[in-house]
Amino acid sequence: MTEARPIILTCGEPAGVGPELAPKALASGVPFVFLGDPRHLPEGTAWTEVDALAQPVAPGLLPVLRHDFPAPAVPGRPDPANARAVIEVIARAVGLALSGAAGGICTLPISKAALKRGAGFAFPGHTEYLAHLAGDVPVAMMLASTTVEPPCRVVPVTIHIALHEVPKALTPALLEQAIRITDAAMRRDFGIAAPRLAIAGLNPHAGENGVIGDEETRWITPLIARLRGAGFGLTGPLPADTMFHPAARARYDAALCAYHDQALIPIKTLDFAGGVNVTLGLPFVRTSPDHGTAFDIAGRGIADAQSVIAALRMAHDMAGRR
Numbered sequence: 171m172t173e174a175r176p177i178i179l180t181c182g183e184p185a186g187v188g189p190e191l192a193p194k195a196l197a198s199g200v201p202f203v204f205l206g207d208p209r210h211l212p213e214g215t216a217w218t219e220v221d222a223l224a225q226p227v228a229p230g231l232l233p234v235l236r237h238d239f240p241a242p243a244v245p246g247r248p249d250p251a252n253a254r255a256v257i258e259v260i261a262r263a264v265g266l267a268l269s270g271a272a273g274g275i276c277t278l279p280i281s282k283a284a285l286k287r288g289a290g291f292a293f294p295g296h297t298e299y300l301a302h303l304a305g306d307v308p309v310a311m312m313l314a315s316t317t318v319e320p321p322c323r324v325v326p327v328t329i330h331i332a333l334h335e336v337p338k339a340l341t342p343a344l345l346e347q348a349i350r351i352t353d354a355a356m357r358r359d360f361g362i363a364a365p366r367l368a369i370a371g372l373n374p375h376a377g378e379n380g381v382i383g384d385e386e387t388r389w390i391t392p393l394i395a396r397l398r399g400a401g402f403g404l405t406g407p408l409p410a411d412t413m414f415h416p417a418a419r420a421r422y423d424a425a426l427c428a429y430h431d432q433a434l435i436p437i438k439t440l441d442f443a444g445g446v447n448v449t450l451g452l453p454f455v456r457t458s459p460d461h462g463t464a465f466d467i468a469g470r471g472i473a474d475a476q477s478v479i480a481a482l483r484m485a486h487d488m489a490g491r492r
């Protein structure tokens with residue numbers, strides 16, 4: 171199935187690399203519309219304003235659905251005056267996706283700190299904000315490689331929380347929810363008929379039979395056994411340090427990890443350039459490049475567009491499957 175409706179590319183933090191990646195993303199070949207303030211695009215960008223998503227645009231021009239911001243963008247220096255508009259753009263894109271006018275959304279990076287400082291943003295990231303906008307639905311964050319084989323797909327079961335909070339936050343209910351969401355998304359969005367999910371342990375060596383922590387023996391292993399009995403294709407708990415080399419990755423389609431860095435270090439090491447962040451469980455398609463605002467290089471025109479291009483292509487494919 172092909173998807174004719176455009177993907178909405180939200181501008182993200184205007185002082186980051188987002189605006190300079192938008193025109194480069196035309197190389198994706200995916201129909202998309204940039205939602206943001208055209209004043210934030212690099213000088214010389216060939217763009218044209220659209221007021222409807224389906225409006226045809228000449229090849230080579232960046233279609234812009236205008237969202238006016240109060241202030242211009244200074245690369246590397248987020249302006250608190252723009253924080254509210256960054257948040258509004260995300261909400262507007264979600265509205266268009268939920269209405270069916272857009273095939274999905276692809277979000278350029280935000281600075282969580284800048285949004286909190288400038289507008290009191292109450293969410294640790296897009297993932298949690300999108301879940302809220304969709305009606306407080308349960309979601310999971312997946313990062314997926316696009317240039318390595320076997321693929322590396324990781325789901326951190328706890329997401330943007332401090333490391334010392336992880337053992338308490340990682341509960342049987344949360345792990346089961348992440349397994350169910352990931353299994354369903356692998357089928358619906360990635361076309362994998364019988365998903366194989368690998369579950370990482372929380373502790374070194376997956377606890378080594380209770381010698382280095384007891385979460386694995388106490389509840390992770392019994393939970394996996396119960397869900398395996400219910401038909402899920404699960405293995406684990408696996409020691410996290412030895413589950414990401416190629417032969418190990420060949421044995422599963424996605425890895426569920428206990429916390430953010432356990433999941434994101436392998437994917438960003440293996441495929442930083444081509445990694446894509448996908449929110450699983452939403453009633454609309456959402457992808458994003460795997461990187462952040464890259465303030466250190468913003469405005470220099472050197473930001474690599476491979477990840478946003480991969481993210482747009484993945485959103486387009488997912489929308490087609492749905």
Ligand SMILES: NC(=O)C1=CN([C@@H]2O[C@H](COP(=O)(O)OP(=O)(O)OC[C@H]3O[C@@H](n4cnc5c(N)ncnc54)[C@H](O)[C@@H]3O)[C@@H](O)[C@H]2O)C=CC1
Binds near residue numbers: 459460462472474
């Ligand atoms: N989806 C999102 O909105 C995300 C937002 N962030 C936010 O980004 C901000 C900065 O986070 P960092 O941890 O510094 O990560 P980062 O990804 O922005 O930067 C890490 C390093 O990678 C480089 N880099 C990043 N993207 C690049 C690209 N496209 N081409 C070439 N080099 C690139 C940067 O120059 C920097 O040296 C934080 O405020 C964070 O919250 C981080 C990840 C995802």
Ligand SMILES: NCC(=O)COP(=O)(O)O
Binds near residue numbers: 295296297
């Ligand atoms: N480290 C990944 C990340 O911060 C993704 O955040 P978001 O997509 O939830 O904004």
